[in-house]
Amino acid sequence: MLPPEPVLSLDHADIYQGKKLVLGNVSFQINKGDFVYVIGRTGSGKSSMLKTLYADLWLQTGKGHVAGYALNALTPRDIPQLRRKIGIVFQDFQLFFDRSVEDNLKFVLKATGWTNKADMDRRIAEVLTQVGLDTAQQKMPHQLSGGEQQRVVIARSLLNHPQIIIADEPTGNLDPAVADQIMKVFQAINTGGTAIFMATHNYELIHKYPGRVLRCQDGQVVELRG
Structure with a gap:
């Protein structure tokens, strides 16, 4: 039986922020269906790695x-193609506040090559239903x-059927009860086969929703063994 094909891997990678080396010699892989957290103090390199x-x-x-x-x-022209195959969830939402939820999602579809209105309408309805916002x-x-x-934001990340969702502190601005609901959404997405790679400070969530855990510390990335 063949080993699983990783959807994400780093192999002896050095992560820089500008000219400063923030993480050195990083090696790990994430396979289809994995749920992986990355933890570490502010400034430890999590966001730079993502x-x-x-x-x-x-x-x-x-x-x-x-x-x-x-x-x-990668070349600059590869970047839009890469980002169509992954979903990105930010802590600060990055929504357009001058347009509706539907138009926020339609903007992304058009920007990533969708042209058929019926197909776009159907996909928007699907992802909003998936995150429990079908009336919004x-x-x-x-x-x-x-x-x-x-x-x-999570619905937006799902539009192009990503192989993996990269989420940077997705519950960081939310109260505990709401963070719990958001984690249930991520779990359902993960159960459907999409890998999740999530930076978080919230250790309670890690205990409640177990997954693999990577720690950024002292310029290194190490996997914690439970």
Whole structure:
């Protein structure tokens, strides 16, 4: 039996923020269906690593693969294609507040090559139903709670059927009860076969929703053994 094909891997990778080395000699892989947390203090390199994985920062040393793309060989024109194959969830939502939920999602579909209106309408309805917001299409973001806005962001990340979702502190701005609801959404997505790679400070969630845990500490990434 063949070993599983990783959807994300780093191999002796050095992670830089500008000219500063923040994480050295990083090696790990995430397979289809994995749920992996990355923890560490503020400034330990978590966000820089995630930004490298979705090509907001360049991988300068070592090798990396995400959704079939070699990070160490990316060209600027590859970046939109890479980001169509992954979902990205930010802590600060990054929604357009001058347009409806539906138009926020439609903007992403158009930007990633969708042209058929019926197909776009159907996909938007599917992802909003998946995150429990099937009646929110015509609402404006300011009409939604913080938890509902984060659900829209998760729906947005699902639009192009990603192989993996990279989430940077997705519950960081939410109260515990709402964070719990958001984690249940991520768990359901993960159960459907999509890998999740999530940076978090929330150790309670890790205990409640166990997964693999990587720690950024002293310029290294180590996997914690439970």
